[in-house]
Amino acid sequence: MYDETFLKRLETGLVRMLPAWGLEPGTQLRLLTISENATFLARDPAGGRLVIRVHRPHYHSRAEILSELAWMASLIEGDVVETPRPVAARDGRLLLDLDDGGELRHVVAFEFMSGEEPKASGDLVRWFFRLGAITARLHGHARSWRPPADFSRKVWDFDAMLGDRPLWGDWRAAIGLDPADRPVLERTAEALRSRLEAYGMGEGRFGLVHADLRLANLLVDGERLGVIDFDDCGFSWFAYDFAAAISFIETDPIVPELMSAWIAGYRTVAPFGDQDAAMLPVFVMLRRMLLTAWLASHAETPTAQELGPTYTEGTLRLARAFLDRPQ
Known part of the structure; x- marks a missing residue:
């Protein structure tokens, strides 16, 4: 699924969606990871950063994704764990859809969190x-x-x-x-x-x-x-x-x-x-x-x-x- 053509198509679609989160023209997208989903980093000219996740189709339902975000919100509210907060679009929606040639792909955004993966050695x-x-x-x-x-x-x-x-x-x-x-x-x-x-x-x-x-x-x-x-x-x-x-x-x-x-x-x-x-x-x-x-x-x-x-x-x-x- 995640060949170069498909990823370029996702990126093109996401660029069109960036204003939904209030990101300025000229915002740059960079692919971060491909695993179950494709995750991108959006960086606007003013230095703001947003992590955007495009879900693999036919894996999680809308209800399942919104349930994930609900648990995260409760964990953040209770100061249980440090994790990036889900970011709503300007119209208040947490879950958006990207039209990929007639197939809708679920899209969610998160605050950027700094840091690096712990190394499998040392500490x-x-x-x-x-x-x-x-x-x-x-x-x-x-x-x-x-x-x-x-x-x-x-x-x-x-x-x-x-x-x-x-x-x-x-x-x-x-x-x-x-x-x-x-x-x-x-x-x-x-x-x-x-x-x-x-x-x-x-x-x-x-x-x-x-x-x-x-x-x-x-x-x-x-x-x-x-x-x-x-x-x-x-x-x-x-x-x-x-x-x-x-x-x-x-x-x-x-x-x-x-x-x-x-x-x-x-x-x-x-x-x-x-x-x-x-x-x-x-x-x-x-x-x-x-x-x-x-x-x-x-x-x-x-x-x-x-x-x-x-x-x-x-x-x-x-x-x-x-x-x-x-x-």
């Missing part, structure tokens, strides 16, 4: 301690918040990830997966299903989560750790947020330290039981297989093109180690 353990505390505050808010009556977000349970209704594609289509290795992942998926069923989806374990707290969605500026991109937020296991945080670095030797730091940080804000901690490797394996499926179904993205079969090979190594551990 990362310290930042994961902070992230654990932030995650605990997010979960505390989710447990006590009463969402609007029309609140709608996806449910990230086993079936939505690896089961009968996979939202990110079938892991069996993993890039470069040898048919001879497929039984390894089949056994792993069944082991995950069994462990998750035993763990359960009780109120204390399952609720509204960010679901994508990976390094690319964290912004460090001095001592501030900001969180961006609630696009995947939905209902899942609270402990899954740690697994999402180590996306794409699951095999790094630093992960055990990150896990310990995250748990310690979480416990400065709220309890995190030993049973929950023991489930973290399960959620790491679940997330790894989910991302393996995502790469296959989003092969046009820079991430998929960069990682390709190498990521699938790493998933197999992790799966074999997971199956070898006592369950």
